[in-house]
Amino acid sequence: MEPAERKEFDSVIAAIIKRSVASEVFNWLEEKAILIREENGARHLNLAFAAITRKTGRQLIKIAEEEREITKKVHSGFSVDDWTTDRLSRLWLLMQTDASDKNNYCAKIENLFNGAEMHELAALYSSLFFFKYPEEWQQRCAEGIRSNIGIVLEAIMYNNPYPSKYLSDLAWNQLVLKAFFAEKNVNRIIGLDRRANKELALILVDYANERRAAHRLVNPQLWRLVTKFIDESNFKNIEEAFKSSDVKEKKAAALACFQSNYLPAKNLVESEPVLKSEIVENKLNWNLL
């Protein structure tokens, strides 16, 4: 983030918090912010970060329309609408940490991750995009994807601009696969379409086969990530999905084929004019599925 953007974002977050908590709580946060900005060590950061929920509680924040527009400047998919007071306060405190000494700063943040309780972890992962030295957090993000704690996974996956911008293909693929495995709402993953890649498409096709062989349903959103990579090696799989008795899967296959450049796939959609016109009229798309 550019300094000016960061400053604007910082003020907006502070304003939302101020509206959402009692005035003495906000005063406490501001006091801690000063101490955190000035300290070389991490004592105030550690204590304040842990103590947040005792002060702010955990309720939904109250956000004004203008504020929402400013948060969207971060990324169109980014949102704090469903954040709670403790999480937003933690993000704000983290943003106050002095980052001039890279090693010192990174060590402080890493240390918070290492001792984090479940909600602190979720707050930290939600805040990844707002840490300085963004490339430094790739390993940590990848580690978070290995977690099985529901709210941690959701913090990384949902409306978070960090992963799609900074993760390698390998780590990104793991995120998407984990989302399917853990039955998360993949529509909320920022960059899902932009970061589709061939390797991921192949793995997902195999995964679809595995599910089908086990007589289990396949998440129709899976085909969204295969569409650009349909070719003779995997076409048979999409044909199977197209012929599926599961209506959602059939529609997903139709969408994927329609968006594909592979001729046999396009021809397949032609064989179902009703579906095709639904797609053309935008009555059927990935978000409506």
Next chain:
Amino acid sequence: MCCSNLDEERGSQKGNLIPVDLESIKGMKFFDPHVHMTSRTTDDYQAMFDAGVVALIEPAFWLGQPRTGIDSFRDYYSSLIGWERFRSSQFGIKHYCTIGLNSREANNEKLAEQVMEVLPLFIMKEGVVGIGEIGFDDQTPAEEKYYRLQLELAKETELPVQIHTPHRDKKRGTRRSMDIALEHGISPDTVIIDHNNEETVKEVLDRGFWAAFTIYPFTKMGNERMVEIVKQYGTERIMINSAADWGISDPLAVPKTAALMKARGISAENIEQVTYRNAITAFGKSGQINEEDFVAAQNIDQSEKFEGNTVLRGGQQPRIDKSSIIIS
């Protein structure tokens, strides 16, 4: 195990079989303030939920063999407030913990010093309801040293103290634990003395402390004996727990004892005191317990969704039917 009178005792247990019938306590809520869930399976969580346990406290303890490095402690504390807490939420049970350096491992002084450095980072975390389980085991000077240091920490942070009383030389160890707590100026109504029995209960109650009883086969309290204790001493400042761990123990000790109490004529209000209310009052002094957070206590329709996401935000596990040989 060779002692013949113990074998005889175990043999006689079989004669006292009263089938488990938790119907009589259906609808009651239970709070187990001492249970080591890291050593229990998801079957236990499921059974506890079904029996009406809505919340529990997991005290920090040893893992069956001594730890050899500070990282083991740190990772363990981390798991109590992280993974184990989440695991519990998946079964609709709210998980709290106490954190501290236990009496056994206080004997490794070099390591104990390092643990004392790390404790302040953890004890102020959300959901940490006390310093525990601390106290005496063999009653060595090292154990005393770290017990005292942690009492000071409790005073500083205004957290309740959960005290493990020794299993050997219990009467004197319990008395000594109380003496030292009072010496440090700790108010007894913020201290829970655990693993009580017929020999310790009077003094613990007389001196103003909370008296917790562990219903645990063979080595600790039995629930028929517990019924007698409640009939004799009433319910003030008395609570029960299972202390279920990796040994032969029963995570349903609290609901089963409630059922037994009901069958033996103890009133519903009194049962509620010792199996729910008192524990919440005592540990609630940490400011960390809010009954509204007890997910299972709210009659949430499992199928209810909010904007496509299940209301039970912990991500509750689907049920499996253990009576079937089919696994799928």
